[in-house]
Amino acid sequence: MRTISLYVEKESFIHGLDPVTKLWLTASLLIIPFIVGNIESTLVCLGINLALLSVARVIRRIFSILAMSLVLIITLFIIQGMFYGGNRTEAFALGSLVFYREGLRYATLLTLRFFNIISASMVLILTTRPSDLIESLVRRGLSPRIGYVLASVLQIIPMMISNTSTIMDAQRSRGMETEGRLVTRMKAYLPLMAPLVMSSLVATQERAMALEVRAFGARNPKTFLHEEIISRHALPIRVLTSLGLVAAVIWRVIL
Amino acid sequence: MKPEVMVQDLSYRYDDGEEKALDGVSFEVYPGEFLGVVGPNKAGKSTLCQALVGLVPHFFHGNMDGRVVAGGIDTRETTVDELSKTVGLVFQNPFTQVTGAKLTVYEEIAFGLENIGLPRDEITRRVDEMIALFGLEHVRHHNPFELSGGQMQRMAIASIMALRPRIVALDEPTSQLDPQGSAEVFQAVAALRNQGLTVIMAEQKVEKIARYADRVLLMHKGKVAACDRPEVVFSRDNLLDLGIRPPAYTSVARELDLRRPDGTLPVTLDDAVALLRNSSVNS
Amino acid sequence: MRVRVENVRFHYRLGEPVLKGVTLDFEGEATAIIGQNGAGKSTLVRLINGLLKPVSGEVRVGDWNTGDFSVARLARRVGLVFQNPNDQVFKSVVRDEVMFGPKNLGMSGDTALASSREALADVGLEGAMDANPYDLSLAERKLVSIASVVAMNTDVVIFDEPTIAQDYAGVQRIGTLIEKLKARGKLIIAITHDMDFVAEIFPRAVVLRRGEVIIDGSTREVFSRPDLLRDSFVEPPHATQLGQALGLSETVLSVDEAVKGIKGHRSRLGGLAGSDTAHDQQFFQ
Ligand SMILES: Nc1ncnc2c1ncn2[C@@H]1O[C@H](COP(=O)(O)OP(=O)(O)OP(=O)(O)O)[C@@H](O)[C@H]1O
Ligand SMILES: Nc1ncnc2c1ncn2[C@@H]1O[C@H](COP(=O)(O)OP(=O)(O)OP(=O)(O)O)[C@@H](O)[C@H]1O
Numbered sequence: 001m002r003t004i005s006l007y008v009e010k011e012s013f014i015h016g017l018d019p020v021t022k023l024w025l026t027a028s029l030l031i032i033p034f035i036v037g038n039i040e041s042t043l044v045c046l047g048i049n050l051a052l053l054s055v056a057r058v059i060r061r062i063f064s065i066l067a068m069s070l071v072l073i074i075t076l077f078i079i080q081g082m083f084y085g086g087n088r089t090e091a092f093a094l095g096s097l098v099f100y101r102e103g104l105r106y107a108t109l110l111t112l113r114f115f116n117i118i119s120a121s122m123v124l125i126l127t128t129r130p131s132d133l134i135e136s137l138v139r140r141g142l143s144p145r146i147g148y149v150l151a152s153v154l155q156i157i158p159m160m161i162s163n164t165s166t167i168m169d170a171q172r173s174r175g176m177e178t179e180g181r182l183v184t185r186m187k188a189y190l191p192l193m194a195p196l197v198m199s200s201l202v203a204t205q206e207r208a209m210a211l212e213v214r215a216f217g218a219r220n221p222k223t224f225l226h227e228e229i230i231s232r233h234a235l236p237i238r239v240l241t242s243l244g245l246v247a248a249v250i251w252r253v254i255l
Numbered sequence: 256m257k258p259e260v261m262v263q264d265l266s267y268r269y270d271d272g273e274e275k276a277l278d279g280v281s282f283e284v285y286p287g288e289f290l291g292v293v294g295p296n297k298a299g300k301s302t303l304c305q306a307l308v309g310l311v312p313h314f315f316h317g318n319m320d321g322r323v324v325a326g327g328i329d330t331r332e333t334t335v336d337e338l339s340k341t342v343g344l345v346f347q348n349p350f351t352q353v354t355g356a357k358l359t360v361y362e363e364i365a366f367g368l369e370n371i372g373l374p375r376d377e378i379t380r381r382v383d384e385m386i387a388l389f390g391l392e393h394v395r396h397h398n399p400f401e402l403s404g405g406q407m408q409r410m411a412i413a414s415i416m417a418l419r420p421r422i423v424a425l426d427e428p429t430s431q432l433d434p435q436g437s438a439e440v441f442q443a444v445a446a447l448r449n450q451g452l453t454v455i456m457a458e459q460k461v462e463k464i465a466r467y468a469d470r471v472l473l474m475h476k477g478k479v480a481a482c483d484r485p486e487v488v489f490s491r492d493n494l495l496d497l498g499i500r501p502p503a504y505t506s507v508a509r510e511l512d513l514r515r516p517d518g519t520l521p522v523t524l525d526d527a528v529a530l531l532r533n534s535s536v537n538s
Numbered sequence: 539m540r541v542r543v544e545n546v547r548f549h550y551r552l553g554e555p556v557l558k559g560v561t562l563d564f565e566g567e568a569t570a571i572i573g574q575n576g577a578g579k580s581t582l583v584r585l586i587n588g589l590l591k592p593v594s595g596e597v598r599v600g601d602w603n604t605g606d607f608s609v610a611r612l613a614r615r616v617g618l619v620f621q622n623p624n625d626q627v628f629k630s631v632v633r634d635e636v637m638f639g640p641k642n643l644g645m646s647g648d649t650a651l652a653s654s655r656e657a658l659a660d661v662g663l664e665g666a667m668d669a670n671p672y673d674l675s676l677a678e679r680k681l682v683s684i685a686s687v688v689a690m691n692t693d694v695v696i697f698d699e700p701t702i703a704q705d706y707a708g709v710q711r712i713g714t715l716i717e718k719l720k721a722r723g724k725l726i727i728a729i730t731h732d733m734d735f736v737a738e739i740f741p742r743a744v745v746l747r748r749g750e751v752i753i754d755g756s757t758r759e760v761f762s763r764p765d766l767l768r769d770s771f772v773e774p775p776h777a778t779q780l781g782q783a784l785g786l787s788e789t790v791l792s793v794d795e796a797v798k799g800i801k802g803h804r805s806r807l808g809g810l811a812g813s814d815t816a817h818d819q820q821f822f823q
């Protein structure tokens with residue numbers, strides 16, 4: 001049983017930060033390029049993100065994700081290069097296909113933004129346990145019910161997937177061919193949806209009762225089993241990111 | 256002595272139920288007592304357990320008559336989470352009791368304690384105590400879903416016991432355990448009883464109930480067919496008609512017409528052995 | 539049909555062996571598999587019906603090596619009732635659920651229906667044909683899962699904890715059903731924690747402990763070894779415990795045997811010692 005999570009367990013300065021500071025950091029580095037709007041700011045933020053990822057020793061993970069998006073990026077360059085609305089200046093031509101500077105520049109901006117979004121999110125995702133993030137948010141006033149739903153979905157979805165294979169085991173054991181060609185497998189999968197939903201619903205009702213008797217609905221302030229450790233770097237980082245945000249807004253308004 | 260649990264003329268019909276799941280049930284349980292609940296499938300054991308913690312009527316929207324007072328609280332006049340500080344319930348199915356939001360057995364057991372807002376050091380103390388009591392040391396850091404059925408069942412009991420309820424209802428808590436494992440659970444519950452816990456346990460294992468319960472509530476079609484000491488209830492001669500079998504020791508004693516001084520049949524191994532040894536002296 | 543498990547090793551995760559070289563031969567006799575939680579019992583039966591394939595060693599069902607056949611093919615010979623009925627039941631009408639296996643095995647509509655009717659009647663659910671299994675109680679759902687496998691009429695029928703959630707009447711009904719299958723010449727294997735049930739129904743018992751067979755023999759022999767059983771977290775049937783506590787010379791397996799044993803013991807010793815009460819005191823030591 002695994003939970004849905006890309007968290008990579010390592011010891012690092014970034015791993016040691018509390019989830020909310022990281023959330024703050026990620027959000028700022030993600031938004032600043034959009035506020036400022038130019039390629040340069042995007043490059044700076046992307047650079048910071050990649051630096052953070054290498055400090056956390058998880059930078060390799062991001063390369064595979066970026067490599068997977070290569071097809072998307074090439075398509076982006078082709079379409080924008082040829083058909084971007086602001087296309088004026090021809091850059092080069094491949095036979096009868098003409099590519100324009102403005103389109104290619106725009107495609108570069110989009111690509112960098114895309115890389116930046118991915119790497120900024122990964123700073124948070126690769127270095128933070130989802131449950132820790134949720135718990136931090138609950139500490140800061142997120143409703144425990146919403147927190148519970150988020151946390152349990154992360155575990156219960158993998159469980160539903162393993163349920164699928166259990167039901168297929170039940171079918172195979174009673175003579176239904178589920179191995180072999182794709183069509184055979186699809187035929188085996190389709191009838192699974194109803195029982196999956198059914199058994200999940202039954203389980204949900206019972207689980208809801210089980211939560212009630214463990215005082216889940218109690219209105220008193222809850223305790224958190226783990227003490228929240230805020231590293232001494234948290235404050236400077238929050239101050240810096242806030243300053244960065246303010247600077248970006250000023251840049252946008254004034255220039 | 257004042258009863259710890261008072262059930263008065265309790266009747267309940269589920270929304271979509273044709274017949275009453277509980278029909279005029281009345282009994283009392285005294286502080287520190289262990290009441291075993293036996294009866295065939297559908298007798299109403301689970302429904303009764305759910306009524307003790309207020310899930311009936313607060314969670315199900317059926318029709319309830321009568322009164323349940325647990326630890327001095329009328330279940331109808333309070334909420335389930337308020338009651339959960341006084342009365343605990345361990346459900347029949349261990350799998351659906353896992354919260355699904357915690358990553359280790361340790362955190363899972365702490366869940367309820369976080370909810371009632373205990374200080375952190377008290378939580379760790381209680382969780383450690385429960386882990387030791389229910390033999391979960393070697394799986395303390397395992398994912399709750401990766402346990403065997405038996406370990407899951409122990410974790411479910413530990414999660415409730417950690418809340419230190421004054422009263423606990425256990426619904427067939429040893430159904431998936433090997434014989435040794437179920438003996439351990441009965442012993443653990445007995446140990447907690449010495450600290451004043453009041454226990455109500457539904458079980459099919461009549462030999463275990465005969466050994467550990469102070470009194471036995473025999474249910475049949477939602478009604479109370481008997482409520483008395485184990486040797487009185489299990490000495491009845493119409494037990495099979497009521498859908499349960501007597502303990503094996505009791506059946507042997509009946510065949511040999513071996514009775515205790517008060518006219519009842521022995522219901523435990525020790526009792527049967529002692530009687531047999533004595534009888535051979537007198538025969 | 540004969541089932542042979544030869545030196546089978548199995549693990550789910552490398553380095554955590556679950557079966558450590560199990561060899562068993564099943565032919566004719568109904569066999570109970572017992573042992574502590576997590577010993578590997580369910581794993582063993584999943585290897586027999588082909589859902590799992592051995593890491594080494596082999597499993598043969600008749601002349602078929604399970605490694606060479608799909609689970610669906612093997613289902614013609616082996617029926618397996620899962621431990622948890624919620625893992626097995628997947629149709630929304632009991633009738634469809636029970637007829638699913640027979641139809642897949644190629645029975646005609648009429649034969650499949652007749653076979654399903656009979657199986658449901660055997661578990662006492664003839665009235666539940668049109669019910670939704672999810673509206674039934676856990677105990678009833680377990681009975682539906684049993685009927686669904688029995689209706690397939692396979693030569694080998696395996697039950698993983700058939701008596702879960704059952705009351706006395708349910709246990710009796712399942713016992714009667716197994717006796718009926720035995721009489722039809724089926725090879726029966728069942729896993730259970732209910733030792734009274736083992737003693738009543740199964741002539742042979744296999745005790746598994748941490749992935750190894752530690753006793754394999756007639757049920758009476760197996761239950762005469764309380765020392766070995768204790769190591770496996772198993773205890774003998776209640777009647778047997780009584781006999782052992784009284785020091786009866788024979789291992790008794792049922793209430794009736796215990797009664798006979800005690801009477802015999804009394805009269806034998808009584809006969810030898812006359813009615814001398816001083817001797818009688820040593821009857822049961
Ligand atoms: N959620 C429900 N909705 C409708 N009817 C229910 C529900 N739960 C139980 N019942 C019905 O109430 C009656 C009593 O059921 P209950 O589950 O309390 O019996 P039980 O003694 O616990 O049985 P078992 O030994 O099978 O666990 C039964 O007739 C049952 O069908
Ligand atoms: N799908 C799985 N993945 C990983 N480990 C598993 C899986 N299924 C079982 N195990 C492990 O394999 C071992 C044997 O499990 P198995 O289910 O065969 O036990 P069992 O003897 O049937 O126990 P029980 O009496 O509790 O049903 C256990 O330690 C269990 O944790």
Ligand SMILES: [Mg+2]
Nearest residue numbers: 300301302347
């Ligand atoms: Mg019940």
Ligand SMILES: [Mg+2]
Nearest residue numbers: 579580581621
């Ligand atoms: Mg098993």
